[in-house]
Amino acid sequence: MENNHQKIIFSGAQPTGSLTLGNYIGAIQNWKALEKDYQCLYSIVDLHSLTVRQDPKEFQKTCLSFLVQYLACGLDPEKNILFFQSHVPQHTELSWILNCYTYLGELNRMTQFKEKSQKNKDNINSGLYSYPVLQAADILLYQTNIVPVGEDQKQHLELCRDIALRFNQAHGDTFAIPEHRIPKVGARIMSLQEPDKKMSKSDDNVNGTIFLMDTEDIILKKMKRAVTDSENKVLYSDEQPGIKNLITIYSTVGNISIEEVVKKYDGKGYGAFKKELAEVIIEGLRPFKEKYQDYMNNMDFVETVYKRGAERATEIAERTMKEVRSKVGLLTK
Ligand code: ATP
Ligand code: LTN
Numbered sequence: 001m002e003n004n005h006q007k008i009i010f011s012g013a014q015p016t017g018s019l020t021l022g023n024y025i026g027a028i029q030n031w032k033a034l035e036k037d038y039q040c041l042y043s044i045v046d047l048h049s050l051t052v053r054q055d056p057k058e059f060q061k062t063c064l065s066f067l068v069q070y071l072a073c074g075l076d077p078e079k080n081i082l083f084f085q086s087h088v089p090q091h092t093e094l095s096w097i098l099n100c101y102t103y104l105g106e107l108n109r110m111t112q113f114k115e116k117s118q119k120n121k122d123n124i125n126s127g128l129y130s131y132p133v134l135q136a137a138d139i140l141l142y143q144t145n146i147v148p149v150g151e152d153q154k155q156h157l158e159l160c161r162d163i164a165l166r167f168n169q170a171h172g173d174t175f176a177i178p179e180h181r182i183p184k185v186g187a188r189i190m191s192l193q194e195p196d197k198k199m200s201k202s203d204d205n206v207n208g209t210i211f212l213m214d215t216e217d218i219i220l221k222k223m224k225r226a227v228t229d230s231e232n233k234v235l236y237s238d239e240q241p242g243i244k245n246l247i248t249i250y251s252t253v254g255n256i257s258i259e260e261v262v263k264k265y266d267g268k269g270y271g272a273f274k275k276e277l278a279e280v281i282i283e284g285l286r287p288f289k290e291k292y293q294d295y296m297n298n299m300d301f302v303e304t305v306y307k308r309g310a311e312r313a314t315e316i317a318e319r320t321m322k323e324v325r326s327k328v329g330l331l332t333k
Pocket of ligand 1 (some may be wrong): 012013014016020022024025026027148149186187188189198199200202203
């Protein structure tokens, strides 16, 4: 039988904006479920965010707020290694070496680079271009077996695997070859305004996105404005993508099955459904909000979390780096 305790999970999110209900349902809720059975490392990949200009003061605040949001979502800092990418310099060191094992042709194919350079035409920097190599370093440093991410990261993960295989072929087994894992439930929570588009923290239309930090009033308003259809029947069907998305949210946040939600609102209109869904979300987020405030009032504890996280991560990362340095022929100090 597989011994999951020996398996390593790594995932990361860029500290930009604020966490959404989509991030929570699609990623963090699942990360929490994995902490029992695996050694999990979750990193706030601050260096990746520098590919886009950040206001330094704001950026520091956002980085800390992200860690507090992770903790408030219930990620246990004892069971998981929670840390800032920039606190473990082995990430950039390995990234440089892996750059020398990555071909321009491979980077030219990355769709995220193409999309992001379209969005930031005045700042197409080389960091944006080699972003996937730093991501590969994040993953390979920890001998990661599984990377839980969304569908959008599949191409980056495939590149990471190719780089690892190439390095292993040149120098003998050095890196574990990681696999991609997409969550089964709620893998794609959609925008409340455009149900054919994923809910995203960088969406220009904030009415489409529920942020975990939104106030009760805002949640009520956003829910009232959520796009539905003229059927006025709470049915889980592809014909009614807006309502289907709302039912998924109800089911995951309210912890009841899709069938039960549909049964509960049989014969009732959208007005009552949306109002009660807003209440379910408000209730569901209440512990998050309380914990967020508690941690914000206890920044000494938060500091110990990221310092300890960096220590634990560095220990593993340095083990891999020692081997890599020696394999490529760098002298030891
Ligand atoms: P951005 O708008 O800045 O691209 P994002 O909201 O799309 O951000 P990311 O930081 O790229 O989120 O992703 C963090 C994690 O949350 C990833 O694992 C991603 O798969 C997951 N995630 C993001 N949006 C959703 C969503 N709408 N439904 C389910 N999972 C999501
Ligand atoms: N590119 C990812 C964030 C990210 C990541 C990683 C995810 C950076 N390094 C390593 C998983 C593993 C994103 O945009 N969501």
